[in-house]
Amino acid sequence: MDFKQAGLDNLWQKVKEKLAQTLPPNSFQIWIQPLVLLKTEGDRIILGCPNSFFLQWVKRHFYHFLKEAWRQYAPEYNDVIFKTVKNKKKTSIAVPQPTLPLAYPRLCENFTFKEFIVGRTNQYAYTAAYNLANDHLDQPIFFCSDTGLGKSHLSQSIANHMISSGKYTKILYITAEDFTNEMVSALKEHRIHEFKKKYRRDCNVLILENIHFLSGKEKIQTELNYTLDVLWERRKKVVFTSLIYPQNIPGLKKELRSRIESSLMVPIDPPDFKMRLEILRKKAKGKNVLIPENVLEYLAQHIDGDVRRLESAINNIKARSLLQKRAIDLDLAKEVREMFTPRTSKINLSEIKKLVCQHYKINCEDLISKSRQKQIIIPRKLAIYLAKRYLNLSLTELGKNFRRHHSSILNALNSIEKEIKKREFLSREVKYLCKKIEEKM
Ligand SMILES: Nc1ncnc2c1ncn2[C@@H]1O[C@H](COP(=O)(O)OP(=O)(O)OP(=O)(O)O)[C@@H](O)[C@H]1O
Known part of the structure; x- marks a missing residue:
């Protein structure tokens, strides 16, 4: 009998018993039980896995548990390495297929x-x-x-x-x-x-x-x-x-x-006022931040559409009150709200449209027309792109403003982004238009 191997098997048994106490029973059964102790190499323990998917999963989720457990019983082993073993030792251990959801x-x-x-x-x-x-x-x-x-x-x-x-x-x-x-x-x-x-x-x-x-x-x-x-x-x-x-x-x-x-x-439609208020309340509670009811109502009244904006408002309120040591009141809420409504305060859609039309010497009506002429299509797509970039309008809002279905807006955004990346000339035009817009902001 190989005494070294017997000693190792003994240790492995102890490591597994320890992990059986630490890990949820399901995880232990599925991911630890099928592992096979192969050998040692210097200060490293080599464990065998039934396949490469299994190997990746165990390495990602259980490496530290295994390393720690080994260290506890055999401090001379510093690391754990995984290898796939194809059917070699399978006879002694039933290897279950991974049944955890891949999700x-x-x-x-x-x-x-x-x-x-x-x-x-x-x-x-x-x-x-x-x-x-x-x-x-x-x-x-x-x-x-x-x-x-x-x-x-x-x-x-x-x-x-x-x-x-x-x-x-x-x-x-x-x-x-x-x-x-x-x-x-x-x-x-x-x-x-x-x-x-x-x-x-x-x-x-x-x-x-x-x-x-x-x-x-x-x-x-x-x-x-x-x-x-x-x-x-x-x-x-x-x-x-x-x-x-x-x-x-x-x-x-x-x-x-x-x-x-x-x-x-x-x-799924955008939340109404009542839902926005409830979302703000719940997200504030989740972030452990106490926001007075009148502040929540103010935010719900003024920040609409995308729920991420509501989440971000809570994060910004919390950060400002902590970092600037300020009370959470309506003044703070107004400052935060400003960040979500640049369109009313600084630059608006008609200015963007006007700028694009002046630059390309076309009529503003052309932007909302059905014309498929090349000299109209590019400025139209650019105006949509710039409106999205600077005003953060939703697809529906852009659709209303350019008299198009929001699928065509999405299509326009995707294609102009690709063209800007591909065509040096267009990328220069965009830089120029962005500079003009930013000067006005
Ligand atoms: N009704 C809701 N209650 C609580 N949180 C919500 C609600 N709707 C959205 N959220 C939150 O808003 C954020 C954005 O939601 P989600 O990622 O599901 O949007 P989406 O429609 O998939 O957006 P996208 O099309 O951009 O991927 C998430 O943090 C989500 O938890």
Whole structure:
């Protein structure tokens, strides 16, 4: 018998017993039990993992626990190294497949149903999400709203709820952009089968954010079509989010559009005064900051739209009161509110439009016309871009001001940003116009 190995096995047993007391039973069972003590190399312990996914996960989440536990029982070992072992020692240990949801690393733990303020404008969205998370709804959901109105919060609440209920495993939460990147690298690295398996066979719940990003990406759309067919055939749950409805997403192939349109279409509108007040109250409480009711009401009255603005108002109130040692009163609230309303105080939309039109020698009416002439399209897109940049108007507000649907606004913003990056001449024009605007501010 190899005494050194026997001693090591003994130590490993103790390390595992220690971890069994420290870690949640599920985590221990799934991630520590399958590890195999391979050998030592100098002051390093080498542990074997069943596959590379497992290895990455354990390294990321349990490395410090393992290192500390080893140090406690055998201080001569300073480090823990992981290696994959292909079936070598498998005979002695049953290796469970990782059953934890793959979504864990990407979810924000505060995005829960409990933290979500429900009111007139998002009641339907909340109810749909809650029912899907509790398995009372089979249909896919399509959450649609302008930015910062709770699409990610609700879709992640579904995932967080499912995880904590323990009923669902293999929840995939991913943005359409990451889905695209993952598919492109899978193609390049000849791992497309693995990719397909992950999204079609190994997935019980797919939450795909920002579907509008797939605009014009035909290959990805085709892959997603097949994936959705398989998931629906297997009665799996699917959730989409987007800034715009499928019929308004430019460059969305009709096959994918029709599949997505079979979902429950769920809009989320901007919060009304009552909800804004409630959101401010709750966020202030969450940040441990005591804000008088009249200040909260003032902020709710004057800061609307995007909920991120409300969160930021609370953060700014808190920071100013702490750093400048000031009382939280209406004066402070007015200063903070100013930061969210530059459009009324300094530069406004008509000045931006006028500046662009003067520069390109066109008529201001052309900006809102239907003209597709090149000499009009570029200034129009630039005016939209500058209005977004300096006035932080939402897509809906921009749409109203340029007499366009907000999907066309989104399209204009995406394409002009690309063109500015690509064309040196245009980038110089933008710099010049920005300088002119900033001089007026
Ligand atoms: N009803 C609500 N109650 C509490 N917090 C909310 C609510 N709606 C939004 N929020 C908060 O506002 C912030 C922005 O929300 P979220 O990220 O979900 O928006 P989004 O619609 O996904 O935006 P985007 O389109 O820009 O990704 C988050 O911190 C979220 O917690």
